[in-house]
């Protein structure tokens with residue numbers, strides 16, 4: 001569960017590859033391409049940057065598909081509106097994992113409402129990560145914010161998981177992890193979400209390293225609501241940091 005410096009460096013390389021690949025793939029995104037076409041483009045861009053493969057089945061969820069937690073990337077077309085992307089790379093045997101929710105042309109108003117709640121929950125949970133904190137309590141930080149916003153019934157999974165050689169490792173952020181404390185060297189995802197059936201979903205996920213006095217983000221892709229709105233055909237311009 002505790003990664004050493006060599007392992008952490010590999011996870012950071014994987015994160016760098018998956019983020020650079022997304023910038024390249026988004027620059028070539030266009031309305032009407034299928035989820036599978038975008039998936040192939042993204043996985044191509046990861047591999048040309050040195051990934052041995054995606055760290056799990058890349059999720060491209062267009063429109064209402066974003067409300068399906070385990071949507072399988074398919075032949076549906078990418079339209080104007082919500083586009084949820086969950087992806088990661090394997091580099092030197094180690095996994096990265098990230099989710100961003102974009103608005104192609106626009107974030108629909110209801111989805112933008114969800115976005116603000118999910119981002120607040122994710123930010124608060126990351127801020128709470130530190131050695132000695134109980135994993136269930138970190139989960140509760142995010143869940144409490146989503147509950148109070150009225151969407152508790154629509155956050156149907158745990159807050160996150162360890163990652164390293166495997167995409168899902170101990171420990172886990174969920175309500176069962178009442179006796180597991182964070183320790184320096186643990187690498188965790190923080191990925192709250194809200195999914196309204198038939199309307200759309202939002203999930204925002206980053207990878208964090210638990211440090212001696214708190215935590216440090218290993219991923220850095222923009223996530224403010226303005227950065228989430230992308231214009232097909234020239235989206236690379238808006239995403240580049």
Ligand SMILES: [Mn+2]
Pocket residue numbers: 097098189191205
């Ligand atoms: Mn994950």
